[in-house]
Amino acid sequence: MPPTRPSRTSRGPLSYRPEPGSIPTQPGVYRFRDAKGRVIYVGKAKNLRARLSSYFQDVGNLHQRTATMVTTAASVEWTVVKTEVEALQLEYSWIQEFDPRFNVKYRDDKSYPWLAVTVGDEFPRVMVGRGAKRKGTRYFGPYSHAWAIRETVDVLLRVFPMRSCSNGVFKRSAQIGRPCLLGYIGKCAAPCVGNVSPEEHRAIVDDFCDFMGGQTRPFVRRIEKEMYAASDAQDYERAARLRDDLGALEKALEKQAVVLGDGADADVIALAEDPLEVAVQIFYVRGGRIRGQRGWVADRVDEGGTPELVEDFLLQLYAGTLPDEGANAIPREILVPALPPDVATFETLFSDLRGSRVQIRVPQRGDKKSLQETVARNAGQALVLHKTKRASDLTTRNRALEEIQLALELDEVPLRIECYDVSNLQGTEVVASMVVFEDGLARKSEYRRFVIRGVDGQNDVASMHEVITRRFRRLLDEQARSQEVATESGPMLVDPETGRPRKFAYAPGLVVVDGGPPQVAAAQQALDELGIVDIPVVGLAKRLEEVWLPGQEDPVILARTSEGLYLLQRVRDEAHRFAITHHRSRRSKTMVESLLDDVPGLGEVRRKTLLKHFGSLKKLRLATVAEIATVPGIGERTATAIKDAVAQASPTGKTVSVNTATGEIEES
Numbered sequence: 001m002p003p004t005r006p007s008r009t010s011r012g013p014l015s016y017r018p019e020p021g022s023i024p025t026q027p028g029v030y031r032f033r034d035a036k037g038r039v040i041y042v043g044k045a046k047n048l049r050a051r052l053s054s055y056f057q058d059v060g061n062l063h064q065r066t067a068t069m070v071t072t073a074a075s076v077e078w079t080v081v082k083t084e085v086e087a088l089q090l091e092y093s094w095i096q097e098f099d100p101r102f103n104v105k106y107r108d109d110k111s112y113p114w115l116a117v118t119v120g121d122e123f124p125r126v127m128v129g130r131g132a133k134r135k136g137t138r139y140f141g142p143y144s145h146a147w148a149i150r151e152t153v154d155v156l157l158r159v160f161p162m163r164s165c166s167n168g169v170f171k172r173s174a175q176i177g178r179p180c181l182l183g184y185i186g187k188c189a190a191p192c193v194g195n196v197s198p199e200e201h202r203a204i205v206d207d208f209c210d211f212m213g214g215q216t217r218p219f220v221r222r223i224e225k226e227m228y229a230a231s232d233a234q235d236y237e238r239a240a241r242l243r244d245d246l247g248a249l250e251k252a253l254e255k256q257a258v259v260l261g262d263g264a265d266a267d268v269i270a271l272a273e274d275p276l277e278v279a280v281q282i283f284y285v286r287g288g289r290i291r292g293q294r295g296w297v298a299d300r301v302d303e304g305g306t307p308e309l310v311e312d313f314l315l316q317l318y319a320g321t322l323p324d325e326g327a328n329a330i331p332r333e334i335l336v337p338a339l340p341p342d343v344a345t346f347e348t349l350f351s352d353l354r355g356s357r358v359q360i361r362v363p364q365r366g367d368k369k370s371l372q373e374t375v376a377r378n379a380g381q382a383l384v385l386h387k388t389k390r391a392s393d394l395t396t397r398n399r400a401l402e403e404i405q406l407a408l409e410l411d412e413v414p415l416r417i418e419c420y421d422v423s424n425l426q427g428t429e430v431v432a433s434m435v436v437f438e439d440g441l442a443r444k445s446e447y448r449r450f451v452i453r454g455v456d457g458q459n460d461v462a463s464m465h466e467v468i469t470r471r472f473r474r475l476l477d478e479q480a481r482s483q484e485v486a487t488e489s490g491p492m493l494v495d496p497e498t499g500r501p502r503k504f505a506y507a508p509g510l511v512v513v514d515g516g517p518p519q520v521a522a523a524q525q526a527l528d529e530l531g532i533v534d535i536p537v538v539g540l541a542k543r544l545e546e547v548w549l550p551g552q553e554d555p556v557i558l559a560r561t562s563e564g565l566y567l568l569q570r571v572r573d574e575a576h577r578f579a580i581t582h583h584r585s586r587r588s589k590t591m592v593e594s595l596l597d598d599v600p601g602l603g604e605v606r607r608k609t610l611l612k613h614f615g616s617l618k619k620l621r622l623a624t625v626a627e628i629a630t631v632p633g634i635g636e637r638t639a640t641a642i643k644d645a646v647a648q649a650s651p652t653g654k655t656v657s658v659n660t661a662t663g664e665i666e667e668s
Contacts, residue, residue, distance in 0.1 A: 013070040017056045023049040023078070029090045030078040031098075032069060038506060039098035041069050044091040046342070048078050065299075069102040084345040085352075092319035101439065104278075104298045104312045115140040115149050117209055122198055123170070123191045124205045125163045126153060140212045140291065157187040159223075159245045160208035162201065164188065175627060213286060220246065264288060266333040266368070270376035271309060272383040278309055279383035281375050282317075286331070295379070297386045311340035314360075321353045330354040335363050335372055396563055397440030403564030404510070407556055408549070410536055414509030415439055417567075420471075420523070421514040421575040422452070422463045432467040433579035436508075437571050447578060461522045464513055468526035476530060478505040507535060514572050516541040517548050524550035540572045599641045606633050610642070621646045 028048045032041040045051030055076075059067045081087050095103055118125045120136025128149055133139055157164060165173075165180055165188070173179050173192040183190035191201045211219055227242035268283045277299055284292040296313070314334070321329045330350050340346055343360050350358040363369040401413045417437045424430040430453075436446035450470060452463045511527075513519045520539035527535060538556075539548040545565060546555035558565035602610075613631045614620040620628075620642075628639035 013056045013059070013073070016073070016075050018052070018076065023052050024080055025049045026080045027082075027084050027087050028078050028080040029087050029094060030076060031094065031100075032073040032102075033075045033077070034072055035074040036506065039094070039100050040072060041100050041102040042091055042094045042098065044084075044087040046084060048080070052076065052078070065102065072102075084342055085349050088315060088319060088342075088345060088349050092315055095316070096320065104309070104316075113149060115153065115212065117205060119205065119209070123163050123201055125165070125167075125170075126157075126205075126208065127164065128153065138209060154187075156208065156211070157182070159219075160204050160211065161187055161189045162204045162208055163191060165192075172627075175630065212291075264333060264368075265331040266335055267331050268335045268368070268372050268375050269310070269313070270337055270372055270379045271306060271313075272376065272379035273306065273309070274383070277383065277386070279379045279386060280313055281379040281382060283371065283375050284331075285371070293378075295382045297383070306338040307340055310336050310338055311342065311346070314340060314346055318350055318353065330358055332356070332358060334358065334360045335368055336360060337372070337376070338362065397567075400440055400563035400567040403558070403562055404567065407547070407558055407564060408510070408536060408538060410510065412509065414536075416506065416508045417510045417512060417571055418471075418508040419512040419514070419571040419575040420464065420467055421572070421579045422460050422467070423576075423579040424452075424460075424463075430463055431579060432463060433575050434467070434471060435571065435575045435578050437567075437574075440567055442574060449578075460515065461518045464515070464519045465522040465526045468511070468513075468523045469530065472527060472530050472532055472535075475505070475507060476532075509536075511535055511537045512568060512571055512575075513537065513539045514542075514575060515539050516546070520548045520550050538568075540568050542572075545569065599638065599645050602638060602642065606638075609633060 025047050027044070027046050029042065029044045030048060030052060031039050034040050043051070055062075055066070055070050059071065062070065079090065081090060094100075099105075113128050113130050114133075116127055116129050117138045117140075118127075118136065119138045153164070161182075163170065164182065169180055170192050173183075173190075177193055179188065179190035179193050179195070182188035183193070183195070189196040189201055189204060191198065196204075207219065223242055223246045227239050227246060230236075230239035230242060264285065265287065266285045268285060270281050272279045272281075277297060280296045280298070282294050283290050284294075314336075318330055330353055332354075334350075339360065339362060347358055347360055350360075363372050401415070404410070405413045415438060419435050419437075420432060422430065422432045430451075432450040432452055434448040434450070436443040438446075448471070450467045452466055454466075511523060513523045516539055520537060523537045523539075527533075527537065537550055540546075541548060541555070545558075545560075547558060547565075547568065548555045558568075610620070610628075610631055614623060623643075625636065625639045625643050628634055628642055629636050631639075634642070
């Protein structure tokens with residue numbers, strides 16, 4: 001892979017254009033980097049030479065965002081692969097790894113609930129949740145409303161009485177030998193007390209998953225058959241119970257209208273576009289019924305049309321599917337408004353992931369065409385709603401960054417802002433936080449925490465000096481390592497062993513500290529001692545929201561309505577929240593340890609075991625003596641002593657004692 005040499009003195013694509021004939025004509029994946037070595041765009045091509053040459057033309061002929069990208073970049077590099085399927089997979093991996101700012105990023109227009117079954121557990125649990133998927137869990141949905149799927153699950157538990165309780169409730173019921181309320185009313189088979197074996201409970205879970213996966217008719221027919229058989233045998237009580245089960249299934253099915261008469265499994269996708277943004281909606285159809293719906297919104301990156309947008313979306317939606325979940329995540333048929341340019345390559349990739357043939361096509365008539373028109377209307381409404389909510393959001397963020405640049409007289413817009421805050425409790429458990437905002441948005445994967453040691457807890461200035469020193473010493477170390485393995489395209493900011501970006505490797509455009517002149521002076525002194533002179537530092541004081549610069553007697557006053565001040569406040573408040581969260585977690589563990597120091601027979605190993613088992617002082621305080629005694633190495637006498645110790649720390653202010661007969665805390 002012959003990368004180009006970046007130019008440090010001139011801007012524009014011509015300054016780093018590859019030599020004529022140096023770009024291969026094979027398929028591959030390419031990356032554009034900025035002057036600091038960060039990957040800002042990832043793309044793939046059937047013919048690398050033809051694709052990359054299109055970027056090195058008159059900038060005026062390029063799409064606005066493409067022109068911004070090529071002028072921001074300082075180098076381009078590529079990797080040749082054997083097949084277009086390999087190019088797709090590598091492109092997806094690099095987008096996930098580097099999160100390039102100029103690639104299309106489909107953002108959920110809201111947080112959708114999933115129905116999850118923890119099939120990896122000995123006794124799987126059904127629950128409704130949001131967020132990222134986890135390994136060992138089977139997901140259904142996503143759904144539009146959490147309350148709707150909870151109602152459906154509540155109805156289905158009558159027919160499929162699987163576990164739905166939390167781990168804490170399950171463990172407590174097993175300890176006391178009594179099931180929870182759901183076990184008594186027939187909505188749980190109560191595996192916690194041995195009413196069913198793990199194998200029998202697993203069979204119930206498998207039936208539930210099959211039903212939610214669209215195999216509904218076999219269950220309905222089976223229950224009908226059992227109901228008539230019970231009636232013929234004059235077992236009317238069982239027949240009535242099966243009749244109610246049948247009604248529950250029918251009630252659950254009524255909420256999912258049949259939209260495809262052939263009972264097909266398909267994902268129906270539609271787009272709504274304008275010159276700046278695109279909204280995507282998808283309906284998940286399984287067994288002819290709509291099982292879920294989801295929406296995304298993204299900024300348009302280049303002049304590509306609907307086929308290119310569909311290609312980007314399919315790559316991000318399906319390419320990360322694990323082989324063991326492919327059959328559940330990827331349907332047999334994907335209906336799109338326009339075929340992607342490399343449709344055959346996508347079908348090959350998705351078929352490999354699913355384990356059977358996957359077809360991508362545009363519906364022309366019939367129920368599928370009508371359904372896609374419905375999805376398109378939803379996409380159009382979602383785009384209108386998004387623009388209503390965020391009409392000024394993009395321009396507001398840009399204006400905020402420009403206001404900060406002008407007010408602080410910075411050489412360039414601070415695209416990366418890092419903010420630091422110190423938190424302590426009466427001089428103990430001193431911690432600091434570092435939060436990162438890029439392009440005006442929080443970058444939580446870049447957040448860092450610091451534990452301050454060797455500094456008086458009341459000395460926030462010394463603590464700030466230490467944390468700035470530690471962070472930017474790491475920056476210098478990472479830059480030194482990057483230079484050691486530098487390529488012709490510049491420093492290597494990616495760890496060659498892990499393939500991930502190096503921690504602390506990127507320099508911020510602005511450092512913000514929570515505080516006034518003393519904290520700012522400490523941060524500037526730390527940078528000066530390290531020989532760093534090109535990173536500006538400011539402080540934001542809480543009382544009057546004044547912006548302080550190093551060495552200046554008077555603060556910079558931003559208007560209360562200033563978008564720049566609002567962004568600085570958001571960054572400062574996020575740093576404070578992150579520091580407080582870290583501080584509270586450490587304080588809770590320290591408090592438990594201090595309470596247990598004087599418990600006879602409780603050494604360091606047993607204390608750690610106890611903390612690991614309960615996790616917090618609140619949970620330990622609520623536990624009974626019998627529950628504490630179940631912890632390995634803790635006997636009944638020691639458990640009683642532990643209960644006495646934590647009882648003395650009751651936050652209620654009441655007199656506390658322990659009933660030795662029941663093991664419960666009593667307050668008076």
